[in-house]
Every structure is written in C-alpha cells, then in structure tokens.
Amino acid sequence: MRVYSTLQRTLVELPAPPGPVGIYLCGPTVYQRIHVGNARPYVIFMWLARWLRLRGYEVTFVSNITDVNDKIYAAAPGHSVELADRAADWYIEDTDRLGLGRPDAEPKATETMEDIIAMIAELVAGGHAYEAQGDVYFRVGRYGDYGQLSRQKPDQMEDQEPSSLKKDPRDFALWKATKEGEDTSWESPWGKGRPGWHIECSAMAAKLLGPSFEIHGGGLDLVFPHHENELAQSRAAGQEFAHIWMHNGLLRLTGEKMSKSLGNVATLEAVLDKDQYGWDRETLLLFFMTAHWRKPIDFSPETMMQAHTQVDAFRELFRMKIDRAAWKPPQGWNPDVEAQKFEGVLDNDFNTPDALAILHKARSAWDDEFVRERLGIFGLESLTVDEEAPPEIVELAEMRLSARAERNFPESDRLRDEIAAAGWEVRDVSAEPGYQLVKRD
C-alpha cells in the first residue's frame, strides 16, 4: 500500500501489515454547519481507514474538532461554548447521515488543554518558544527545517498574523493571552489564555497516536501555515510526528474553491435535504469516488446528476434477480483477475475512480457478488437491496396485469400513470408475477 505524500512529493510505501497505522485528520472548526467541501476529507479518510483494515492493518483513526478559536468567539460573543457545542453536534449529525461510521477518536481542543499547555511549556524550555506579555510564540528562525512541507522559503514569506510582540514576523502564536470579549480562558504558566490554532493538533496527535505515526491528513488549503506549523512545533519538541502527509483536493463550486470565507457554500445538510438539493447519500458518496482524492472536484448539477445515474445503474444490477447458480463469467470478465486489479488500484494511492471503473465492468458482466462485496467498502451496500412495494401499489400493478391480459391498453396505461404518480415505476417482465416495481424519487 502506498500513497502520495506532500512532504516527500512522491508516493510513499506504508510499512507492511499489520502496521500499526495511526491516522490523524484535521477536522472542522465548529461555529456553523459544515459544507460539502468539508465532508470530502471525512469521507476519504473514513474510506481509507476501512480499506487499510481490510488489508490487514491495525488502524487508529483520529479526527479532531476545533472548538476554541477566534471565529467562534466572533460568531457568538459571550456564548462561544454553546455555539461550539451545538456546532460540534451538527457536525456529528450531518456526517452521520453519510452512514460511514465514526473515527476511533474525535478529540476536542478544550478537552486536551493539559497536553497543549505541557507541550508549549516544553517548547519554551527548549528555547523554541518565548513568552511575551502572556502570549507565547514559536521561534521559526530556530527551527532549521521550517518550510519543508510547503516548500516555502522562510525569507520569502509574508508575516503570519501581525503582532508587535513577535520577535520575528514569521513567528506564530502557541498561546494567546485572554482578550476582552473572549468568554473562555484557561490557566497556564503564562497567565490566563487559550491555545493558538496549530498547537492543538500537535498535542492531540501525540496524545492519541504517540510521538510517531503514519498519516496526517487534511485539505490542501491546510498545507500552509497550519500543517507547516504543526510539523515544526512537533519536531522541535523532539517528536518524529507524521511520516506521510495526505492533502485532499478541494471541492469547487462554479470554478472556485468552496469556502466559508468566499461564501459560496452548500452545507452538507442542505445537499442531503429533500427540500433543498435533495441528493441521496449514495449519490454524494459515489460523486466523491469519481475523482481521485488529490484532485479538485466540481460540485455542480451536472456532475451530481452523473453520479446519480451511476448509483441507479448499480441499483439496477440488484433488481435483475440474477440466478447465481446459472451465472457464468462472460467473455472478457475474469473475477479473480479483476479482484486483483481492484486491490491494486486502491493500494496504489487509493485510486477510487479506477476502482469504480472495475465495479462498472463487473456490473456489465452481471457479477452481482463481485459488486456486492466491494460496494460496502464505500458505504454503498444499500444499493444492493431492492425496496419492496407497498400493498396498495402491488394492487394497482395486479389490476394493470389483468387489464393487459384483456388487452385493455388504455386502462393499463392509466394504471401505469397512477403508479408513477405514487412514486413507483412498473415494468413488464417475463418472470413471475409478470411485472416489476421500482421505487423512483
């Protein structure tokens, strides 16, 4: 198994199973509902964790929730705790709807305060950080490898968060003294305050995965400064930290990155909501499969529609009621060979579009077992179950069957329309009972 790592700028091999493989994913800052773009890393890494387990790895998947931050203070003056709690619940609720389960741990910054403070103290003691009027800053100039992840040259960089207290404009805050209007603070050796953005991830990763682990993930927009800073502070604290850095491509809306600051946002809730975008979870999951995890992907009616059509095509395979005993692999379809290819493409940088192509080939070959066994990896096992029609629909279909037997086609067509109006499609088939009912949305 190998994946592309931003740090090495190449594919990096994972140690052989069983690992262990620790995965740390940067989750959202909670002050509003997450958007579909935020859902992409969640989905990709849930899938990856599942796949690695199937391949025999011992996986520990940690994804944090940032619940102290300037944005949260700004969004709910005096009520930041309530907002963060509520928005964290939204995040869980919305991503739960994707049906992929949860990471092994979802730590919050506010629940990791001791470790955060201890780590900052260690950096100060080691001379990698300094205190200034209750703030603590990381001394970028002292860490020689600064910029190795993002390939930024320190002398070319612009200032990070300007502050007159910094000794060097490139330094960044590990701890911030409490300011007016902030309704939460924690005691520390430097007085009351709260952590900077980057240190929480270093502390939580070390706490739950140890000083050295395999994979650190997040969106491409986190490479600099967030991940650069995490790497610097953790290494400065003597930890090896993550070996592999996976950065997923960003979701785009009308050609631009979907982001809260640009305001071109479709919330995950809205995308899945019947009264809004109304896409089902399967469509969204398959949509994410269609592009490689490192590439940008366009969220548009066209691309979602194409994903939806594919979802229905897989459903169709399981409506066919294939007689497995009579089934034989057709020309050009060798399940064993294809199974190996399937493993191969996922083991090679987790290429889901290639995996999807193989599933389509299996579908064409009517190899329902092959497809059923693999759809589950992506949380799409629901496509294999065909919904039963309710009695009143069945009754209409029976009436239509009689009408057809009498060659009363006007009545037959009227009944078909009536069934369609109720959200079902009736088809004439040769197998008993002579019709097939399919749910339509």
Place this chain on the structure above:
RNA sequence: GGCGCGGUGGCCGAGUGGCUAGGCAGAGGCCUGCAAAGCCUCGUACAGCAGUUCGAUUCUGCUCCGCGCCUCCA
C-alpha cells in the same frame, strides 16, 4: 512577487513511452401493445510550440490558460 497543482473526446474522469480505461449524454438497432430495463453497434481524445526517442498523450524545456497556498478556511 514567492511556492505548488493541473490542462484528456459533447460532459465527468483514470491511465500509459508503442497494446480497448470507465461513466454520463447522443445516434441506430433488437426486445415491447406502447414503455421501462437489458442487450448489440457507433466516438482513434490527450492545450500549443520545440526537443529527447525507432516511436510521446505519457519524458524535458518554453508559451498560453485554469486552480490552490503565501491571512481564517477541509
């Protein structure tokens, strides 16, 4: 200005130094009372210009275009 990613047939989207990606849409046909579903047939694409090579969409350089980061952002 600095750093980085990408440009593939109508659309989405993998991949490869020479061998069919796959999907969507479209056209024709079989089947059907009409449909639906299914099946069959049909598309020789890889931004442009140089170069390396027996041969490049795939490697190198340049140009053009798009995107991301350098400030909070998955």
